Amino acid sequence: MLAYRHLFHAGNFADVFKHALLARLLVALGRKEKPYAYVETHAGTGRYDLAHPWARKNAEFRDGIGRLWDRADVPEPLRPYLDAVRAENPDGRLRFYPGSPLVAARLARPQDRLVLAELGREDCAALARFFAHDRRVTVLVEDGYRALKANVPPRERRGLVMIDSSFDRAGEFARVTEALADAHRRWATGVYALWYPLMAPQAMRGFERGVVATGIRKVLQLELSVRPEAWSETLRGCGMLVVNPPFGFGAEAGTILAWLAPILAQQGGGAERVRWLVPE
Numbered sequence: 001m002l003a004y005r006h007l008f009h010a011g012n013f014a015d016v017f018k019h020a021l022l023a024r025l026l027v028a029l030g031r032k033e034k035p036y037a038y039v040e041t042h043a044g045t046g047r048y049d050l051a052h053p054w055a056r057k058n059a060e061f062r063d064g065i066g067r068l069w070d071r072a073d074v075p076e077p078l079r080p081y082l083d084a085v086r087a088e089n090p091d092g093r094l095r096f097y098p099g100s101p102l103v104a105a106r107l108a109r110p111q112d113r114l115v116l117a118e119l120g121r122e123d124c125a126a127l128a129r130f131f132a133h134d135r136r137v138t139v140l141v142e143d144g145y146r147a148l149k150a151n152v153p154p155r156e157r158r159g160l161v162m163i164d165s166s167f168d169r170a171g172e173f174a175r176v177t178e179a180l181a182d183a184h185r186r187w188a189t190g191v192y193a194l195w196y197p198l199m200a201p202q203a204m205r206g207f208e209r210g211v212v213a214t215g216i217r218k219v220l221q222l223e224l225s226v227r228p229e230a231w232s233e234t235l236r237g238c239g240m241l242v243v244n245p246p247f248g249f250g251a252e253a254g255t256i257l258a259w260l261a262p263i264l265a266q267q268g269g270g271a272e273r274v275r276w277l278v279p280e
């Protein structure tokens with residue numbers, strides 16, 4: 001039984017970061033007519049009701065999507081993400097938050113395909129119900145790392161793998177690194193997005209060394225910290241590695257993160273970083 005339930009965190013700053021970048025990656029993939037596959041290892045339930053008691057418990061969404069929802073000065077690269085959130089709330093009141101599968105399904109075209117793995121039985125059942133009538137979508141109640149092995153390379157030979165672990169067990173940084181390396185060995189030209197939490201600086205350096213040691217090239221590293229580096233009570237920030245980023249993505253991500261950092265800042269934090277962890 002899995003302890004982690006994303007509904008407690010839905011729409012928080014980490015979701016804003018992750019989904020805004022995800023939307024950009026899919027916009028870029030959709031520029032070519034050829035179909036693509038979207039393979040997600042840790043899909044969650046798809047849509048989150050922010051009025052649910054679990055979501056309201058710590059109301060993390062208030063310091064996430066809540067801080068953006070009414071802004072009129074949103075930079076252009078952030079629009080596909082905000083459009084996806086607005087589409088779930090047509091009456092203009094923020095109530096439902098789209099998870100990554102919904103953001104992806106909204107941007108995918110009829111010729112594209114989505115493969116979504118989720119290990120939590122209840123969450124997966126909700127996800128399957130949600131997409132029951134969408135023929136582009138396959139939902140797997142399965143370990144995401146196993147699903148990745150079975151679905152990469154996809155037959156389209158184009159697409160995005162999203163690895164969004166809940167990082168709720170020891171050794172997860174090593175596990176995501178190995179999953180990325182294994183998938184990349186079998187499909188070197190795919191685009192990969194790997195989300196991670198910011199932990200103590202020493203742990204982060206160990207993670208970076210591990211990724212560099214895989215030998216994978218073209219690894220863009222994006223980070224957003226909303227709290228100061230010494231903060232350890234709750235999540236202080238998060239990052240994403242993007243392997244084989246589409247042309248122009250780094251600049252768009254830079255614009256998005258520079259705008260988000262001061263808006264999402266807490267306890268005097270608020271910083272972003274975009275750099276090549278490993279260049280071409």
Ligand SMILES: C[S@@+](CC[C@H](N)C(=O)[O-])C[C@H]1O[C@@H](n2cnc3c(N)ncnc32)[C@H](O)[C@@H]1O
Pocket residue numbers: 002004005006018041042043044045046098099100101117118119120123142143144145164165166
């Ligand atoms: C951070 S949440 C996913 C949120 C989702 N990607 C989104 O952005 O809307 C992580 C999810 O992974 C699931 N999970 C945990 N371990 C897993 C595993 N080994 N394989 C697949 N799913 C797993 C959890 O049940 C949880 O729903």
